[in-house]
Amino acid sequence: MTTFIDPYASSQETTEGRVYSVTGGDWDSLVTEIGATKEERVVVNMGPQHPSTHGVLRLILELEGETITEARCGIGYLHTGIEKNTEYRNWTQGVTFVTRMDYLSPIFNETAYCLGVEKLLGITKDITERATVLRVMMMEFNRISSHMVALGTGALELGALSPMIFAFREREKVLDIFELVSGLRMNMAYVRPGGVAQDLPEGALSKIKQTVKDLRHNFKDNEKLLVGNSIWIKRTQGIGYLDLAGCTTLGVTGPVLRSTGLAWDLRKAQPYCGYEDYKFDIPTTDTCDVYGRFLIRMQELEQSLRIIEQCVVKLEKLEGQPVMVADKKIAWPSQLSVGADGMGNSLNHIREIMGESMEALIHHFKLVTEGFRVPAGQVYTAIESPRGELGVNLVSDGGTRPYRVHFRDPSFNNLQSTSAMCEGGQISDVVAAVASIDPVMGGVDR
Amino acid sequence: MGLNMGLEEKLPSGFLLTTVEKLAGYMRKNSLWPATFGLACCAIEMMAAGAGRYDLARFGMEVFRASPRQADLMIVAGRVSNKMAPVLRQIYDQMAAPKWSIAMGACASSGGMFNNYAIVQGVDHVIPVDIYLPGCPPRPEMLMDAILKLHEQIGNEKLGANREKIIREVEAAALAAKPTHQLKGLLA
Amino acid sequence: MSEKGMFGVSGSGDTSGFSGLVNSAVLTGSTQRPFGAYFDQVADDLERAYPLFSDAIEKVVVDRGELTLFVKRDRLFDVAKILRNELRFEMCVGVNGVHYPNESGRELHAIYSLLSITRNQRIRLEVCVSDNDPHIPSLVEVWAGTNWHERETYDMFGIIFDNHPGLTRIMMPDDWPGHPQRKDYPLGGIEIEYKGATIPAPSERRSYR
Numbered sequence: 001m002t003t004f005i006d007p008y009a010s011s012q013e014t015t016e017g018r019v020y021s022v023t024g025g026d027w028d029s030l031v032t033e034i035g036a037t038k039e040e041r042v043v044v045n046m047g048p049q050h051p052s053t054h055g056v057l058r059l060i061l062e063l064e065g066e067t068i069t070e071a072r073c074g075i076g077y078l079h080t081g082i083e084k085n086t087e088y089r090n091w092t093q094g095v096t097f098v099t100r101m102d103y104l105s106p107i108f109n110e111t112a113y114c115l116g117v118e119k120l121l122g123i124t125k126d127i128t129e130r131a132t133v134l135r136v137m138m139m140e141f142n143r144i145s146s147h148m149v150a151l152g153t154g155a156l157e158l159g160a161l162s163p164m165i166f167a168f169r170e171r172e173k174v175l176d177i178f179e180l181v182s183g184l185r186m187n188m189a190y191v192r193p194g195g196v197a198q199d200l201p202e203g204a205l206s207k208i209k210q211t212v213k214d215l216r217h218n219f220k221d222n223e224k225l226l227v228g229n230s231i232w233i234k235r236t237q238g239i240g241y242l243d244l245a246g247c248t249t250l251g252v253t254g255p256v257l258r259s260t261g262l263a264w265d266l267r268k269a270q271p272y273c274g275y276e277d278y279k280f281d282i283p284t285t286d287t288c289d290v291y292g293r294f295l296i297r298m299q300e301l302e303q304s305l306r307i308i309e310q311c312v313v314k315l316e317k318l319e320g321q322p323v324m325v326a327d328k329k330i331a332w333p334s335q336l337s338v339g340a341d342g343m344g345n346s347l348n349h350i351r352e353i354m355g356e357s358m359e360a361l362i363h364h365f366k367l368v369t370e371g372f373r374v375p376a377g378q379v380y381t382a383i384e385s386p387r388g389e390l391g392v393n394l395v396s397d398g399g400t401r402p403y404r405v406h407f408r409d410p411s412f413n414n415l416q417s418t419s420a421m422c423e424g425g426q427i428s429d430v431v432a433a434v435a436s437i438d439p440v441m442g443g444v445d446r
Numbered sequence: 447m448g449l450n451m452g453l454e455e456k457l458p459s460g461f462l463l464t465t466v467e468k469l470a471g472y473m474r475k476n477s478l479w480p481a482t483f484g485l486a487c488c489a490i491e492m493m494a495a496g497a498g499r500y501d502l503a504r505f506g507m508e509v510f511r512a513s514p515r516q517a518d519l520m521i522v523a524g525r526v527s528n529k530m531a532p533v534l535r536q537i538y539d540q541m542a543a544p545k546w547s548i549a550m551g552a553c554a555s556s557g558g559m560f561n562n563y564a565i566v567q568g569v570d571h572v573i574p575v576d577i578y579l580p581g582c583p584p585r586p587e588m589l590m591d592a593i594l595k596l597h598e599q600i601g602n603e604k605l606g607a608n609r610e611k612i613i614r615e616v617e618a619a620a621l622a623a624k625p626t627h628q629l630k631g632l633l634a
Numbered sequence: 635m636s637e638k639g640m641f642g643v644s645g646s647g648d649t650s651g652f653s654g655l656v657n658s659a660v661l662t663g664s665t666q667r668p669f670g671a672y673f674d675q676v677a678d679d680l681e682r683a684y685p686l687f688s689d690a691i692e693k694v695v696v697d698r699g700e701l702t703l704f705v706k707r708d709r710l711f712d713v714a715k716i717l718r719n720e721l722r723f724e725m726c727v728g729v730n731g732v733h734y735p736n737e738s739g740r741e742l743h744a745i746y747s748l749l750s751i752t753r754n755q756r757i758r759l760e761v762c763v764s765d766n767d768p769h770i771p772s773l774v775e776v777w778a779g780t781n782w783h784e785r786e787t788y789d790m791f792g793i794i795f796d797n798h799p800g801l802t803r804i805m806m807p808d809d810w811p812g813h814p815q816r817k818d819y820p821l822g823g824i825e826i827e828y829k830g831a832t833i834p835a836p837s838e839r840r841s842y843r
Contacts, residue, residue, distance in 0.1 A: 048533050051482050051512035055489075056530060076805040077530040078486055081564035084815050088836050096559070103487035119698055149490065168497030175494075186487055186583055248724040248751070251779030262751070269754055377697050380747050380758060382727070393730045393745065404815075408728035408747065416782050442486050445527075445805060529807045561835055563814055563822030564806075631829020 041069060046430075048077045054153065054434050055441035059418070061427065071422040071430065073415055078445040086405045090371030091117055092332060094402055096189045098392075101407060102443030103187065104149050107142040108385040109443075110191035111135055113405070115272060116381040116394040117193040120374045123325055129314075130321035131195035132274050137208075137311035138181065138190060139273075139383075140304040144215065145174040146386040147297045151222060154294070154435035158235055166221050173211050180204055193372075194331050195324035205312055212305050212312075219301055227298070236290040240421040240433030243288050250420065251413040254388025255300070256437060259293045261286035266384035273383075278307050290436040297438075300386075330372045333364040371400040387411050387438055409443035467608070471601040474518070474544060478593075478600075481517030481541060482510045483534070485524025488551035488583040492523045495586035505593060514540040519596070521589075522573075525553035526566045538573045546600065548577045548592055551584060558582060664693035672755050673701040676721065683720040684713060692762075702758045707770050710761055714746070714776045723748040723757070726773065729783035731791035733816045741765045742793050746773070746780075763793065772798040790815035 046059040058074030082101055086094040098113045099106040118124050152167030175185040181200055182190035190197050226232045242252070244260040257264055265282045267275040283299035285292035324331040333349070353361040376398040382391035388410030395404040414437045421433040484492050496502045496510065511517040514537045526534055538547070549569045552558035555578040557567030569575060576599065579592040604612055668674055673696055680703075681687040690709035695702040705713050717723045727747040734741055740762035748757050761770055772795035773780045784795040785804040792813040795801055803810060812819055823835030833839075 048530060049483060049537055051510070056485055076803075076807075077527060077533070078525065079527050079529065079564050079805040080525055080560050081562040081814060081821075082560070084821060085560065085562055085836070088821055100487060100559075103490060122698070149493075153493075165498045168494060169499065172494065172497075172499045185585065186490065249778045251725050251727055251777065253725075264751055269751075270756075378700075378702065378745075378758075379698055380700060380756070382756075389727065389749075391727055391747065393728075393747070395732055404730075404732045406728075406730040406732075408730075412782060412786075413728070413779050416779060528810075557824075561821075561823030561826070563820070567824050626827040626829055627832050629829040631831070 044427075048074075051157070054157065054439060057415070057434070057439065057441055057444075059430060059434075061422075061430065063427070066426050068422055068425055068427065068430065071419045073418050075415065075441070075444050078441045080442075080446060082446050083405050083407065086402050088401065090400055091193055091374055091402060092367075092371055094405060095192055096187075098405070098407070099187050099189055100442065101446050102385065102387070102390070102409060102411065102440045104146040104440050105142050105385050105387070105390075106187050107135075107138045107191060108383060108390055109407070110189065111139060111273070112381055112383045112385075112390050112392045112407075113394075114191050114193045115383065116379050116392045117374065119379045119381055120377055120394060120396050121193070121330065121372075122375070123194070123327065123330065126325050126327065127195060128321050128323060128325065129274070130199075130318045131323045131325075133311050133314045133318065134181075134196050134200070134323060135191055136273050136275065136278070137308055137315070138178070138196075140307045140311070141174050141177055143304045143386045144301055145171045145178075147301055148174070150297060150386070150435075150438040151226075151294070154438070155226065155232075157431050157435050158232075160226065160232065163222055163225050166218070166225065170215055170218055170222075173214060177204075177208060177211055180207060192324075192332050194327075195322075197332070199323045200315070205315060208308070208312055212308055216302070216305055219298075223298060227295070233291060235428070236294060236432055236436075237287070238289050238291075239425065239429045240290045240293075240436050241288050242417055242421050246417065246420050250417045252388065252417050254384075254386070254410050254414065255293045255296045256414055256417070257388070258282065258284045258296050259286075260288045266382055266389060270382070272381075278310050280304075280306050290432050293436045297386075328359070328363050329367075331367075333360070333367055373398065373400055382408070385410055387440065387443070388414060390443075407443070407446060409446065411437070411439040411441070411443045415439045415444055467603070467605050468601070470605060471603055474603075475597040475600040477506050478519045478546070478597075479509055479511050479517050480507055480519045480521050481514045481537065482512055483520050483522050483537065485522070485526065485530070486553070488523035488554070488581075491583040491586055492521060492550065492589060495589045500586035500590060502590070502593075505590075505597075507593070514538075515542060517541055518545055520545065520547045520573075521550050522547060522554045522569045522575075523550040523583075525551075525558060525560060526569050526572070527564050528566060531566050531572050534569070535572050546576045546596060547573055548579055548589075548596060549575045550579045550581075550589060550592070552580055552582045555580060663695075665696040669694070669696045669701065671699070672753075673757075676701065676755065676757060679721050680713075680716065683716045686712075700756070700758060702760050704760045704762065707761050707763055710759070711771045711773065711776070713759070714773050717748060717757075717759075718776055721750070722752045723750045723755075725749045725751060726777035726780050726783075727756075729773075729780050729787055731787040731793055731815070733791055735817045737762075739764045742768050742791055744770055744787060744793055768793045769796055770794070771796050772801075774798055789813065792816065 042063050044061045044063055046061065048056040048058045056077040058077065060072045060074060061068050062070040082097050086097050089097065095110050095113060098109045101109050118127065148167040148171040152164035155163040178188060179185050181204060182188040182197065242256060244262055247257045247260055253264065261284055263282045263284045268282060280303045283296045283303065285295055353364050374396040376396050378395045380391055380393050382389050390410055391408035393406040393408065394402060397403040417437065418434060422430045494500060496508050502508050520538060520541060522534065549555045553560060553565065554569045557565050561567065566572060577592045577596050579588060581588055603609070669677060677694065684690065686709070690706055690713055692704040692706060725748070727749050730745040732743045732745065734743065742763050742765065744761045746759040748759065763770055770793055772784055774784065781799065782804060784798055785801060787793050788795060788801050789803045789805050790813055802808065806814065821835065821837035823837060825835060826833045
């Protein structure tokens with residue numbers, strides 16, 4: 001029998017000491033080898049591909065027995081260079097890049113970017129109310145769908161398999177609404193600088209009202225499964241402790257900050273998009289642990305439904321208003337609809353630019369090829385995404401392309417707190433703590 | 447399964463005639479277990495395909511095996527960065543043959559919209575790919591279509607000497623083929 | 635900034651052929667008092683708490699409703715400590731880098747965004763260093779959250795933060811050469827093959843600036 005040397009299953013000497021690869025069925029030989037070296041502490045790699053690390057996150061844990069003495073995160077496995085890519089595209093094309101950063105909350109990425117661009121352009125007050133209300137409604141629906149993934153995959157990582165199916169069932173209803181309004185389930189590029197891409201189709205409002213009713217009824221299923229569940233409580237109460245001092249020095253925001261008792265939500269503190277006109281509460285708990293964050297996310301779902309209902313009432317009053325800013329030198333020109341050729345060109349718009357108005361043709365041409373120019377300056381805009389404060393730093397040099405786009409992603413800061421939450425605990429608590437932070441690695445690595 | 451119907455009609459009932467290749471193909475395609483390699487947005491659509499509405503369990507594929515040693519199919523869902531590429535290769539190598547792979551999404555098939563320093567321009571630079579699935583992200587129904595096409599491919603795979611013959615033919619054809627930019631297309 | 639595109643377009647991107655169109659970027663100068671909103675209160679508090687204020691702050695810019703303080707790099711640590719302790723800016727939201735290759739001597743800017751939860755205020759600190767000496771004192775002792783942000787700014791721009799507890803690459807692989815988000819680093823795409831044609835990578839295509 002030839003000896004087969006598995007390149008991944010031998011132990012090798014490296015500059016950091018001996019490195020062992022465990023492939024299954026060889027625990028005994030591993031233990032005898034380690035025992036021989038009298039090393040008490042073992043550094044374990046929960047590598048980038050792992051079912052429980054919530055994405056391509058690498059956790060490097062130094063273990064003493066089952067307790068963790070040091071925990072570090074290795075990130076960057078999803079670094080896409082989105083920020084540099086936007087420097088080679090128009091301001092409007094930047095929306096399609098930026099929407100793929102934090103892929104569970106695409107509308108939030110787009111809205112933060114567009115609010116920043118509009119602040120640089122100085123047209124924040126000129127955005128029509130219908131566009132603003134549409135943005136708020138899509139954002140709140142996105143909050144629901146993002147929290148559903150957070151709850152479902154969080155439960156999955158801890159071993160509870162059914163809540164994920166229930167959560168994804170609700171998420172599918174929200175994705176149906178996204179498809180109805182914007183055409184796509186994810187990464188929609190719906191919010192554009194100046195407004196939104198297109199208006200609601202016929203019958204959308206009644207479908208939305210029906211969906212809200214269904215969601216409110218179905219959220220109780222997940223509650224019944226997990227909230228009073230003694231196993232869930234044992235695995236999440238007292239785990240992942242991070243108090244207010246830790247949160248503020250690490251720059252952690254979102255449900256993690258609200259689980260310390262501080263009701264800090266940018267929708268109330270520094271309102272944008274007309275949030276000051278909506279009635280909703282900010283759920284907080286003061287237990288600073290995984291269970292508290294889980295309860296906050298469940299309660300935020302209900303608050304989002306309240307906001308959506310208020311949006312629907314406003315939209316019914318605002319029928320017929322345009323959804324793009326009036327300034328023709330900025331507003332995205334084409335009015336989309338599925339025409340006779342099935343290709344999405346509105347015949348009215350084509351008739352106007354080809355037959356009636358020379359200016360409209362010129363505007364369409366210049367906007368689509370060159371894009372609008374944004375006056376030079378620097379701006380920081382922040383909104384409250386499901387994970388915390390999503391901020392965007394935009395620098396413009398007066399041209400048609402961004403000079404620098406930097407996203408302050410909430411998951412980037414929140415993930416820094418993993419060491420603080422996990423050291424001293426056990427390995428299974430790491431999984432619970434990371435699930436409660438709910439990092440989305442696309443946002444962390446950008 | 448392509449049965450030889452003529453002979454069976456003449457024999458008493460209880461017989462089924464087939465070939466080893468067809469039988470092996472049938473067994474393999476109906477119990478593919480995917481390995482979790484969800485990276486970015488496509489991973490969420492892959493999870494949605496495994497969830498309640500677009501059910502992958504009807505193909506026996508709802509068990510996403512965490513360990514590559516137990517998996518047959520690797521669905522690379524999402525953009526592969528240069529830092530992640532060695533990890534991808536390692537996981538693929540750890541899978542036991544027979545193994546297949548689907549490049550799900552535009553970023554896995556060709557680098558997608560991210561034509562830059564950080565993203566591997568197509569996962570086929572790193573691993574051999576059986577099915578390329580375009581989309582950004584592809585709908586769960588598109589993923590199921592890709593899986594069904596893969597099932598067809600697997601069901602028709604040859605074994606033994608036939609397999610080696612096909613592999614040699616495919617390689618010769620690929621070496622002799624014209625590069626894409628010399629073919630006649632709409633841009634020429 | 636002049637760029638060359640597919641059709642040999644350079645300078646302003648004016649394809650009319652007359653090439654008389656010149657666009658120059660104008661960066662904002664210093665704003666005079668009164669600043670407006672809460673910015674005057676912040677500036678006054680800072681002056682009171684930090685007597686060397688006028689020495690440390692190069693210029694103050696109030697633009698589009700936001701306050702930016704340009705701080706000299708050797709005073710950055712003191713100013714940051716005072717902002718955290720006296721002026722209650724408890725949270726540093728993020729550290730960002732920008733590369734201005736045309737501003738010789740001050741090419742690399744590091745931008746710190748600060749948030750005060752108790753007073754609901756936001757300001758920004760900006761530090762400018764040159765390419766030849768890209769050192770900035772690290773603020774990890776003041777706000778622990780700047781740890782990863784400074785690592786990312788180092789990784790992407792090459793700004794070295796002195797006294798950082800572990801300044802290594804965070805986004806790119808550990809042995810990656812170069813700093814990707816600098817303006818002199820190429821976007822790095824490949825040509826795209828279609829049937830019958832190849833399209834150049836996005837950074838090489840025709841540019842309408």
